[in-house]
Amino acid sequence: MQSRKKIIEIQHLKKIYPSKNAPILALSDVSFDVYEEEFVTIVGQSGCGKTTILKIIAGLLPKTEGTVLLGGQPVTGPRASSGIVFQQPVLFKWRSVLDNVLLPIEILRRNRGDYLQAALDLLELTALTEFKDRYPRELSGGMQQRVSICRALIHDPPVLLMDEPFGALDAMTRSEMNVELLRIWSERRKTSILITHSITEAVFLADRVIVMTPRPGMIADIVEIDLPRPRLAETRVSPRFNELVQVIGRKIGLKYI
Amino acid sequence: MSDRLQTIITSVVTIVVIFVLWEIGVRLFNIPEFLVPTPTAVLAKMAEKASLFSMHFYVTLYETLLGFLLGVVIGIACASVIVYSRFLANVIFPVIVILQIVPKVAIAPLFLIWFGYGWESKMLIAFLIAFFPIIVNTVSGLRSVEPEMIELVRSLEATNWQIFRKVRLPNSLPYIFSGLKISITLAVIGAIIGEFVGGNEGLGYLIIVANFELDTPLMFGSLVLLSLMGLVLYGIIELLERLLIPWSTTEEEKVVAVGM
Ligand SMILES: Nc1ncnc2c1ncn2[C@@H]1O[C@H](COP(=O)(O)OP(=O)(O)O)[C@@H](O)[C@H]1O
Ligand SMILES: [Mg+2]
Numbered sequence: 252m253q254s255r256k257k258i259i260e261i262q263h264l265k266k267i268y269p270s271k272n273a274p275i276l277a278l279s280d281v282s283f284d285v286y287e288e289e290f291v292t293i294v295g296q297s298g299c300g301k302t303t304i305l306k307i308i309a310g311l312l313p314k315t316e317g318t319v320l321l322g323g324q325p326v327t328g329p330r331a332s333s334g335i336v337f338q339q340p341v342l343f344k345w346r347s348v349l350d351n352v353l354l355p356i357e358i359l360r361r362n363r364g365d366y367l368q369a370a371l372d373l374l375e376l377t378a379l380t381e382f383k384d385r386y387p388r389e390l391s392g393g394m395q396q397r398v399s400i401c402r403a404l405i406h407d408p409p410v411l412l413m414d415e416p417f418g419a420l421d422a423m424t425r426s427e428m429n430v431e432l433l434r435i436w437s438e439r440r441k442t443s444i445l446i447t448h449s450i451t452e453a454v455f456l457a458d459r460v461i462v463m464t465p466r467p468g469m470i471a472d473i474v475e476i477d478l479p480r481p482r483l484a485e486t487r488v489s490p491r492f493n494e495l496v497q498v499i500g501r502k503i504g505l506k507y508i
Numbered sequence: 509m510s511d512r513l514q515t516i517i518t519s520v521v522t523i524v525v526i527f528v529l530w531e532i533g534v535r536l537f538n539i540p541e542f543l544v545p546t547p548t549a550v551l552a553k554m555a556e557k558a559s560l561f562s563m564h565f566y567v568t569l570y571e572t573l574l575g576f577l578l579g580v581v582i583g584i585a586c587a588s589v590i591v592y593s594r595f596l597a598n599v600i601f602p603v604i605v606i607l608q609i610v611p612k613v614a615i616a617p618l619f620l621i622w623f624g625y626g627w628e629s630k631m632l633i634a635f636l637i638a639f640f641p642i643i644v645n646t647v648s649g650l651r652s653v654e655p656e657m658i659e660l661v662r663s664l665e666a667t668n669w670q671i672f673r674k675v676r677l678p679n680s681l682p683y684i685f686s687g688l689k690i691s692i693t694l695a696v697i698g699a700i701i702g703e704f705v706g707g708n709e710g711l712g713y714l715i716i717v718a719n720f721e722l723d724t725p726l727m728f729g730s731l732v733l734l735s736l737m738g739l740v741l742y743g744i745i746e747l748l749e750r751l752l753i754p755w756s757t758t759e760e761e762k763v764v765a766v767g768m
Contacts, residue, residue: 309663329663341656345678345755358664358674386755406664 257320258410258442259285259308264317266303276467277303281317283461283473290436290443293461294453295503300468301446305414308444309333322409331359333410334403334441338418340395342387348374348398349383355406366405373401376435393424400432404439411441415448426484429455433482450503454495455482462502471502545725550732553725561714565733568699568710571627572737575634576695580688582635583642588672590643591650604643612637612698616705630702630710637698638691645687649680682756685749692741696734711737 266278277300285291293301306312307319310329319326321333334355342351352370356363374380377397387395396416403411416432417425429452436443447453453460454476462471476495478486486492527547533539534546541549554561586604590597616633623629657675666674703712711730718726749756 306659311659311663329665331664333663335660335663337656337660339654339656341654341660343657343675343678345681345753354661354674355664358661358666358670388755388757 255286255288257284258287258289258322259444260318260320260323261304261308262318264304264307264319265315266300266307266312267315278468281468281470283470285442285444287442288440290445290456290458291461292445292447292453292457292459293463294447294450294499295463295468296465297448299463299465301448301463302414303468305412305444305446309335309412331355331406332408333412334406334408336396336399336403336411336413336416338415340387340392340399342395342398342402344387347384347386348379348390351387351398352401352405354402359406361406369407370401370405373404376438377401377431391424392420393428396420396428397431400435404435404441409442411436411443413443413445415446417452418447425449425452426487430482430484432456433480437481450496450499451487451492454478454492454499455487460495460499462499465504471504474499474502542722542724545728549725550728554729554732557726557729561729561733564709564711564714564730565737567627568696568703568712568734569737571630571699571702571710572634572692572695572741574627574631575636575698576638576692576741578631578635579638579642579691579695583639583687583691584646584684587643587646587650590647591676592668592672604640607636608640613701616701619702620706625707627709630699630707633702634695634698637701638695641690641694642684642687645683645690646680649683650676652683653679681753685745685753685756688745689742689749692745693738696738696741700734 261284262282264278264281266276268275268277281300281304283291293304295301303312307314308321308326310321310326321330343354346354349370352373353363353366356366371380371383374383377400379394379397379401382390382394387398390398396419400413400416403413417428420428432445433456445453445456457476460474460476462474463469464471474495478489478491478495530544531546531548534544545553586600590600612633615636616629619629619633623632653676657679658671661671661675699710700712700715703710704716707713711734714730715727718724718730
């Protein structure tokens with residue numbers, strides 16, 4: 252792992268949200284790296300600064316202090332080298348599924364025709380082919396989120412950033428989406444960061460889990476997940492899986508788990 | 509679809525029944541024609557004076573459409589400017605509020621002095637009334653974008669123009685259309701107000717003439733045509749809405765009510 256290329260490097264990242272009366276210290280001192288093709292999850296309680304980290308990496312939010320490098324370059328603003336998935340699917344309701352997937356191509360002013368096959372392949376991969384001409388409102392929550400994952404992948408960005416992408420889904424759909432996401436990831440091998448407040452989800456998906464303390468956000472520990480891949484539904488009932496979940500739960504500061 | 513058909517049939521039957529009762533009532537009680545003419549007398553009048561009616565009809569239609577289109581163009585342009593520039597918003601808003609507060613009927617005579625007794629003054633009154641619902645609806649449509657939609661395209665290095673064209677504008681279309689539907693009927697009213705105040709053309713003018721001559725069938729004929737005009741124009745906008753934004757669901761439309 253250590254010999255691989257670092258894609259994301261974060262050192263002493265600090266973020267203060269300015270506010271008239273009391274500025275909010277969202278992140279105090281965060282440092283971690285993400286290696287090429289690695290799947291890292293960030294887990295922590297609500298409000299500990301997970302979204303803040305992701306938005307800073309995406310260049311959507313300015314940092315207060317520290318260094319953030321993406322592909323060796325300092326992040327100064329948004330760059331199309333990362334695909335983003337939010338908690339809500341954020342689909343454009345006036346576009347068909349296929350047109351939603353192709354949105355990044357239009358924004359990047361690339362030739363739509365060159366990416367049509369890629370879009371159809373992604374829809375095939377996520378079992379959405381027969382819905383390509385539907386409007387988003389005709390799809391279930393899980394299907395909508397799969398569309399938004401396709402959209403994040405269409406321009407083939409080296410990095411995939413996901414902010415609680417399955418947080419709005421019911422538990423069963425969520426487990427299915429986890430398996431499905433790993434399947435996509437094993438085919439496309441993006442360097443991925445996924446944020447979650449579900450410890451089981453964090454363990455199931457990750458090569459490494461970054462555990463955050465409650466506010467102000469700091470890294471409590473980084474845990475290597477040595478579960479074999481490919482991971483399947485059965486992985487969740489293995490003793491090692493439960494052990495890792497317990498370890499991480501205690502690091503977050505949960506008394507009962 | 510069959511639900512729609514049923515609605516249409518019910519409406520048509522209701523209207524026919526009203527006209528039949530009206531006809532019977534007027535004949536039964538021997539009401540003089542200058543008070544209430546029978547529907548058949550009105551129809552006879554419309555047939556007899558067809559070319560007169562059609563000439564005045566087109567004048568009013570023309571004024572209405574021009575005023576409405578001016579309202580659409582300027583309304584959407586002003587709304588975009590307001591959404592993008594805080595400074596210009598502060599410049600434009602007070603002007604709009606003042607224009608909205610002044611009763612349009614009361615400034616109509618002034619407009620006739622300024623812009624003459626021809627179609628121009630009528631168009632401008634129609635515009636002034638039609639403009640407000642469009643600008644208000646467009647502003648709220650352009651503003652009601654999920655912040656994450658903007659973040660998503662910003663993460664792809666979208667330009668401000670792309671954010672407007674690909675996100676804000678399409679997002680505001682259902683709002684704009686509900687503004688247009690209010691505006692088109694208001695534009696008809698604006699044109700009529702102008703014609704009432706002065707001039708020698710249009711269905712509003714025809715109503716005033718009929719009033720002087722106590723020609724009530726002529727007056728009713730004008731009213732029928734005015735209602736038809738409003739109805740058809742509204743229908744056209746609704747049709748355009750259905751064709752252009754089939755993805756829209758009505759519950760998200762914000763209808764902003766406006767007084768005159
Ligand atoms: N735009 C903002 N302005 C002020 N404070 C904010 C803003 N966004 C987030 N915060 C604060 O920063 C902290 C971290 O927020 P966030 O990164 O959204 O946490 P998480 O995603 O882990 O739930 C929270 O306490 C939140 O209240
Ligand atoms: Mg969050």
